Amino acid sequence: MDDTKRANVALVIETMYQVAANPDAWQQLIDALADAGELQDMPPEAADDMARSQDIARLTARPEEGPAPVGRNDIGWIVLSSRRKALAANNLAQEMMGAGLGRLKIGAELAFDDPANGEALIQALTQSRGQAGGQTILRLDRGEDDGPCFAYVAPARALPGVADAAALELADDDQAYALIFPAVEETGKLWSSIRESFGLTPAELRLARKLRDGRSLKEAADELEVSVNTVRNQLRAIFDKMGLKRQSDLTRALTQLSSVASAIEIQTPATIPLASGDAPPVAAITLKDGRRLAYRDYGDPAGRAVLIFHEGLGSSLLPPGAQGLACEQNLRVICAERPGFGQSDPSPDYSFDAVADDMVELCDQLGLQDIRIGAILSGAPSAIQTAIRLGSRAAGVLLCSGRPPRPASEIGVKNPLTLFRSRFETNPWVIETFYAILRLRMSSQLVDHIVRSSTVNSPGDAAYFGQNPHVAKYIATYVGEALARTSRGAADEMKAFRRAQNLTVADLTCPLEVWHGDQDVFAPLADLLDYLGDKPREVRVIPGIGHLMALKHWDEVLRRAAA
Known part of the structure; x- marks a missing residue:
């Protein structure tokens, strides 16, 4: 590695230290990664430094082993x-x-x-x-x-x-x-x-x-x-x-x-809340390879089957009111947590095809037929591959603000999350450490800050987020659930986007619909349509909203599934 590249890598690592100590510094990584250029593999000399950045982030870590005995004497x-x-x-x-x-x-x-x-x-x-x-x-x-x-x-x-x-x-x-x-x-x-x-x-x-x-x-x-x-x-x-x-x-x-490091478990008002309200409990199946696949089962057990794919940093927690609305529409809505997300075990070989195999096995074990599939943002590739695997059992696919497995163009892009994702995809050696830090330092305030940053180029998103304070709590809750056990799923899926650039929808046979906000700069519609080609039967562009479209129009999404 030449001196310039080594200096750029050092700058990224130095910025990771800043993020580990202060998560609000995450946007500084955008410039640092731009200077680093494209580097697929972690330099050997950077491995120890990346691990140290996680040590700094453990300032607010939660011990994996759970509470210690009463009256502890190890300290x-x-x-x-x-x-x-x-x-x-x-x-x-x-x-x-x-x-x-x-x-x-x-x-x-x-x-x-x-x-x-x-x-x-x-x-x-x-x-x-x-x-x-x-x-x-x-x-x-x-x-x-x-x-x-x-x-x-x-x-x-x-x-x-x-x-x-x-x-x-x-x-x-x-x-x-x-x-x-x-x-x-x-x-x-x-x-x-x-x-x-x-x-x-x-x-x-x-x-x-x-x-x-x-x-x-x-x-x-x-x-x-x-x-x-x-x-x-x-x-x-x-x-x-x-x-x-x-x-x-x-x-x-x-x-x-x-020696005190592993003893302290921070529990402050900033801690991500757990799911509450009408959400059903998390259930799970055991896959044929022994892994656990978690899911929530909403609505009428005898209703029409709908399989939902959560977004890229999400869980099986659907928006408030999903349980009642699913019952009202005679739907059985299953939202599974992809490998490494929430309560699902990580996959040793994460890919969209492998996720599809897991989801087909879930449908088999639950006895689901005539399945309507819905996907939000980064759930789109997994949803399409699952529909292909299900064949005639898939009744249709609805993509909400879908993100294709293609590199996002940075030309004219000002949205910090779009730039952030694009530069992470060109430097996958940073992904796992960053998500590990994010998991350790996650808080409601940080989620609120990130979401607000993502709405800077979408007035509709900013207005919707500001007028609906419950949305911030809901997003913080499902992000907290997504990272509850590990950050592997989020990191593995982002790497999968990079590897899946040759993925196509040629074998999809069921009807495909696209719903997209006209202000969505986080997952641009043009990129999605370029990936889908002539497959969509209907493309609905919804005015006045960006990538928060699925949240704002959640009732309509479920009613469309029931139509």
Whole structure:
């Protein structure tokens, strides 16, 4: 790889660090990817850096293994009231406080030997309450000989097992926070909120990681491809920001902090809500290869079968009112979660043909015949391939704002999501890491920001979104469901779009209809019609709306399926 390409790759990685720390920076990737040009495979030297960007994103990660036992002792913890009184604590925290920090008494305010530590705790609590994630790293002094120690301040409810241990007290104090100490003998991945808490730059954070792993300054400089003088300057900056004096103190602090990383589970108002209302529960079948395929079953079990394909970052959750409307129209509406989305297991070889095989098996197991198929946005290729596989059992296909498996043209495009998708498709080595970060940092606020960004060139979308506040909650909910278990589906499907450029609709035999908003710049109609050729029996262009067309006209979509 030449120096220019290497510098462009480094810029993309640096931008991924920014996105991992602040998801609102996702639009900066558009320019970074444009500078990178087209690069199909991840450079070997970039693999570790991409993994580190996911470490930073784990600032708000949820542990996969679920809640820990009540009264956990793998870390030291103290539950503090809003007035800094100790509500509960475990033995390890008692030991940590007694080892040069101060005194701990349940029901009393924490007493530090060094008054500066008390002031530092007040500042950390204030900072945590003002942050979306609610976590801050706290530096506590223990004297010159022992050196400083570090702890986390986080909402008490964010630590499984701790909130339960002080449940009665917490019931009356929702502002309770936990002071969390690492178990010194344990090691693990660095808890990357150190960057936000102390303001380390990405370069300083990378150096800190090298030093924690035992590298000398010269070795770190060689691996980071910078001069020894540069890493010395970065090390001085790290010491200044973290209040340290020796490299050994830095290594110890990073090792201690890393052991807490897997313990904290952030649960804030920004957390994506779960499905509610009239949506039926998620069901599942077991495919012949042993994978789980999840779906929701709406409406009348004896009604006419409709198979819905959700959009590219969606789940089986259909718009509010879908259950009642399906019953009213005597429809049985099945919406399946494609492999790697929602509760469905990922596929080892994701393709639109493979998705179609899964959907045919679903229809077989559910006994569906005379099936009407509907698809939204990126669900279009899977829907068409499924209709081809079903043959005479497919009664018709309706594509709503469909996206074809073709590269999107960037000529004259200003929509940030369109540019974003186009440049990701030319750099698939970035996709998996980005979606992993998106999953870890997902929030209702982020979804709202992304959707609003996507409407900038569609006045109809912007007006509809602004006039219907429930739409934001619905989108946030199905995106949260889509990423609940893994981000593999979203990443695999985007790669499939890139690989499927030779896919055609030549073998489609059932009637095909297209509904599209006249302001849709996210999935332009011209691109779709170029892909479909003369197959559509009807093309309906709906005025005054863009890619939110299916949401705005959902009732009409289902009524058309019942017609």
